Amino acid sequence: MVSTSYPGVYVQEVSSGVRTIAGVGTSIALFLGRTGMGELNRLVQCLSYEDYTRAFGAEYAGSDMARAVKLFFSNGGTTCAAMRIAKGANASTLTLLNEAKGASLRVEARSAGSFGDDIRLAVSYNTLTPEATFNLELFRWQKSSSGVQQKTMAESYAGLSMDPRHPRYVVDMINQSSALIRVSSLAGTPAASGYSQSGYAVSARTDTIARIQWSSLIGKNAAVNRFRIAVDGNAPVEVDLSSIDFSVAPLDTPSGCAANLPLAIAQLINDKLPAGCSVTASMQAGPAGPTGQDNLATQYLRIASANGDVRIESSFGADLAAPLMLGTANGGLESSRYGDSRPAPTGYVMKLADVAAFAAMRQDSFNKLRVDAGFEIDLSVAPFKIATSPASITEARMYQDASASDQNDGRRGLREKLAIIAAAINAKRITDSSFCYGAELWGDRLAIIPLSGSDNLKPVVARLNGGAVVAPPLKADTSVNVRHYALGSVGASPYQAGGTAGNPGIAPQAAEYEAAYSVIDRELDLFNLLVLPQDADHSEADTRKLWGPASVFCQKRRAFLLMDPPASWTDAQKAVDTATGVNSLRIGLVKDHAAVFYPNLKMDENGREIMVGPCGAIAGVMARIDATRGVWKAPAGTEADLRGVTGVQHRFSDGENGVLNPRAINTIRVFPNGIVSWGARTMDGDDAFGSEYKYLPVRRLALFLEESLYRGLKWAVFEPNDEPLWSQIRLNVGAFMHNQFRQGAFQGATPREAYFVKCDASTTTQNDRNLGIVNIMVGFAPLKPAEFVVLYLQQMAGQIQV
Known part of the structure; x- marks a missing residue:
């Protein structure tokens, strides 16, 4: 009732009591059986045959599943659900290892059987944060009609993380999106801290040389003194280092000692960070100098957090991050706590732990690079000349850049030299089509990547100087990996383990069908027609065991079971035989929820005539008749012609049909106007039974009314039980x-x-x-x-x- 408080007109809407009941669909088919690919016991809705083949493939896998679904859509079906079942099936697996050869990721193909043995993976660190995230490429090899291996079902995932808190956590991203694999993390305890490290190598000595280097970048009242830092996932804050004064005292005094610099920087940062969030700062050893020249020994500034990752970016003014090379974008090195847990990259990749060893190499230590036998890249000619520092620098090192003017200048040369090598390798690819490698620079790492060749191809790299091989190639402990990781047992990567080949399993038995019904009961809202396609490995006794439980399930779900004929029905007399005929099929069957159709159909498959059970086609005919005439029209007669077939296994005369029809065997006959369904009786439709559900359209109409009213009257639950209701x-x-x-x-x-x-x-x-x-x-x-x-x-x- 409306509440009245002032004189006037009050308007209130009153329910009319009209709750429209909508009719449910009548011809949604459900197919259960073996397939060549696809997840086991997972329902897939298909609105076309192409939907089905994308999920389960079109190849024959011991079952008529694909053929039945194809005939369903060819004959007018519009919607179906399909589920793959098998006994004893398992998927291809693989364990990916990290660079330290500890377990990283367990990979399992989504499809059981040999399908997964053709899946390949490639890992790279070519991301915005090369020491925190990684990229994953997935695809499946498949032979074309000409026998050539082609990449199919390709997937690419960028910027993945091993950190469960990361928005692109690898387990979530892959398992939610990939049609090829699912993964689980095997990563152990993460590193003690994440850190951001400067890419600018300063002197390791605490004397005037180091003071000059730092004061030129961070002196009091200097032009550059700020950067922005984000710690443990918090918002970035700006830090001002202008309060640090390096010009008033030698660095070996307590007030200006280089060892105190990290402490001062950490304090200024922590003053800006939110409560509970803090960093430490230290100087990390960089490239060593040559013997007798310890003034060339270097160190890097590292800012670390024990609780999460550290990200540094340039300030909007008076920026210090760029000259000091802090932050990935400025040439710094930023490592996640979970960075070491990532799967090792594929190809020939420098390991982070050995970058300093390469940076300490003399620039003239090699002038050529050999990648596999017969491919040499000349690094001594412009623009790929490595030795770019002037002669005034004694024994110039890789970390010294081209602009260096003395021993203590030009401390940002590492990536410069790596870029020169990468560019030379890529130039070789352009000029020599037989050279199958490309190169990329991933932060401080050089990666040489096979672009063609076998999956297990491993690049063989050698460093040459004056024509002679110099060891080690580029690094003492470079990761030499294959082109692709391979699921199953064919991979040869030193960074994979536990690969097992897939097993498609054997024909499902009654237990597998019962398990499937439980899944369907939970996950499929509505279906009307159940089809169990014939399986080549089922004996007739095996098939007969399936019909009873299937019909009980159909009765429970207000659906109807379509049955293919037994193989022993070679003529009309066998179909009505006392021992093996239609009466033997009725044992344990909910007879008014099932119908049998006879005989099998012929269809053309790649130029070969094969036999297939009729129920897929019959389900499609039912869908077509339901759409044009209604569920109350018998799916039989001259308009119930079967399409996509070339013939029938047995042809019947009128007299033979007269023997079969009274026993409720629905025949498929050949007439001048085509192959037609010429029967519409349920298994309770024997003339001797006198059943009220003798005819298939009557039973299906009743099921339609029951399901529609069941769904349309749920609003009445808990309403007051009286005349208004x-x-x-x-x-x-x-x-x-x-x-x-x-x-x-x-x-x-x-x-x-x-x-x-x-x-x-x-x-x-x-x-x-x-x-x-x-x-x-x-x-x-x-x-x-x-x-x-x-x-x-x-x-x-x-x-x-x-």
């Missing part, structure tokens, strides 16, 4: 039944003759009301098919005058 039920159910009457679903010339709806005190007693029950009685007069058309002909006698 009963009248609303009569109104809504009556409207639904009248709509079916208008479409021609029932017998009768008037609604009174066609159906009735009762819900009142006569159907719901006081005791029922006390128990919380409301009873609704709905009756309908079904249309029976004109199975026998009897034509009476009479000659007219002449005009006889009486």
Whole structure:
């Protein structure tokens, strides 16, 4: 009631009590069986045959599953669900190792069987944060019609992390998106801290040389003194280092000692960070100098956090991050706590732990690089000349850049030299088409990547000086890996383990079908037709064991089971045989929820004629007839022609059909107008039974009404159980039944003759009301098919005058 408080007109909407009941779909098919690929026991909705093949493939896998689904859509089906089942199947697996050869990721193909043995993976660190994240490329090798291996189903994932808190955590990203694999993390305890390290190598000595280097970058009142830092996932804060004064005292005094520099920087940062968030700072050893020249020994500034990662970026003014090379974008090195947990990259890649060893190499230590036998890259000619420092620098090192003017200048040369090598390798690829490698620079790492060749190809790299091989090649402990990781047992990577080949399993038995029904019960909202395609490895006894439980499941779900004929039915007499005929199929069967169709059909498959069970095609015919005529029309007769088939296994005469039809065997016959379904009886339709659900359209119409009313009356639950509720039920159910009457679903010339709806005190007693029950009685007069058309002909006698 509306609450009134002032004189005036009040408006309130009142419910009309109309709750429209919509009719449910009548021809959603469900297919269960073996397939060549796809996840086991996972329902997939298919709106076309192409949807099905994307999920399960089109190849024959011992079952007529793909053929049945193809015939379903060819004959007018529009929606189906499919599930792959098998006994003893398992998927291809692989364990990826990190660079220290500890377990990183367990990889498992989504599809059981040999499908997964053709899946390949490539890992790279070519991301915005090369020491924190990684990229993963996935694909499957598949031979084309000409026999050439081609990449199919390719997937690419960029910027993945091993950190469970990261928005691109590898387990979440892959398992939610990939159609090829699922992964689980095997990473152990992460590193003690994440850090950001300067890419600028300063002197390791605490004398005037170091003081000059630092004061030129961070002196009091210097032009550059700021950077932005984000720690443990918090928002970036700006840090001002102008309060540090390096010009008033020698660095070997307590007030200006180089050892105190990290402490001062850490304090200034921590003053800006939120509570509970802090960093430490230290000087890390860099490239060593040559013997007797310890003034060339170097060190790097490192800012670390024990709780998470550290990210540094340039300030908007007076920026110090760029000249000091802090932050990945400025040439610094930023390592995640979970960086070491990543799977090792594929190809020939420098390890981070050995970068300093390369940086300390003399620039003239080699002038050529050999990648595999016969491919040499000259590094002594412009623009790929490594030795770029002036002669005034004694024994110039890789970390000294081209602009260096003395021993203590030009401390940012590491990536410069690596870029020169990468560019030379890529230039070789352009000029020599037989050279199958490319190169990339991943932060402080050089990666030489095979672009073609076998999956297990490992680059063989040698460093040459004056034509002679110089060891080690580029680094003492470079990661030499294969081109691709391979699921199964064919991979030869030193960074993979535990690869097992997939097993497609054997034909599913009754237990696998029962398990599938449990999954379907939980996950599939509606289906109307159940098809169990024939399996080549099922004996006739195996198949007969499936029909009873399947029909019970259909009865529970208000669906209908379509049955293929047994292989022993080689003629009409065998089909009605006492021991092996149709009566033997009825044992344990919910007879009015099932129908058998006979014989098998012929279809062309790549120029070869094969036999296939008829139920996939029959389900499609039912869908077509339902759409054009209605579920109350028998899916049989001349308009129920079967498409996509070339013939039938057995042809019947009218006399043979006359033996089969009274026993409720629905025949498929060949007429001049095509191959047609010529029967519409349930397994309860034997003339001797006298069943009210003798005919298939009557049973399916009843199931349609039951399911539609079941769903359309849920609103009535917990409503007050009295006349207002009963009248609303009569109104809504009556409207639904009248709509079916208008479409021609029932017998009768008037609604009174066609159906009735009762819900009142006569159907719901006081005791029922006390128990919380409301009873609704709905009756309908079904249309029976004109199975026998009897034509009476009479000659007219002449005009006889009486």
